[in-house]
Amino acid sequence: MVITICMSMSLRHRLPEICGVLESAGHEVLTPVDTREFDYEGANDHQRADLKRDKDLIRTHYEKIKVSDAILVLNEDLPEKPRYIGGNSFLEMGFAHILDIPIYLMQDVPESPYRSEMLAMDPIVIDGDLSKIPSDIPAVVG
Numbered sequence: 623m624v625i626t627i628c629m630s631m632s633l634r635h636r637l638p639e640i641c642g643v644l645e646s647a648g649h650e651v652l653t654p655v656d657t658r659e660f661d662y663e664g665a666n667d668h669q670r671a672d673l674k675r676d677k678d679l680i681r682t683h684y685e686k687i688k689v690s691d692a693i694l695v696l697n698e699d700l701p702e703k704p705r706y707i708g709g710n711s712f713l714e715m716g717f718a719h720i721l722d723i724p725i726y727l728m729q730d731v732p733e734s735p736y737r738s739e740m741l742a743m744d745p746i747v748i749d750g751d752l753s754k755i756p757s758d759i760p761a762v763v764g
Contacts (some may be wrong), residue, residue: 626652628714629696652686705732719743
């Protein structure tokens with residue numbers, strides 16, 4: 623199964639481990655564009671917007687989602703932000719929902735002004751257990 627990872631850039635240190643586990647389970651994993659050279663945490667909103675615009679990050683990730691069988695949102699805890707889902711990940715969840723692609727969450731839906739929208743997308747919470755992601759998407763009967 624092709625899985626696209628969606629996450630805050632603050633969690634990019636988790637990619638090698640997550641990708642390794644998913645790939646050993648037979649999945650093909652698509653990840654966000656590598657932006658390690660950019661100080662994302664130290665940048666202001668305008669600098670982050672410039673990066674996203676210059677590297678066309680939103681469209682680039684959308685193209686990955688379009689060819690995926692599922693997305694995995696790494697909504698892990700950040701300092702003072704439990705189960706964090708940022709703006710881009712929320713947008714990517716919306717893309718997957720519109721494309722009828724299953725959405726897996728590492729943890730439960732966080733408290734957020736957009737919680738009801740996230741819940742309405744029927745994400746599948748795996749409680750940090752990557753083995754809960756099936757090797758293929760079951761056929762929809764009906």
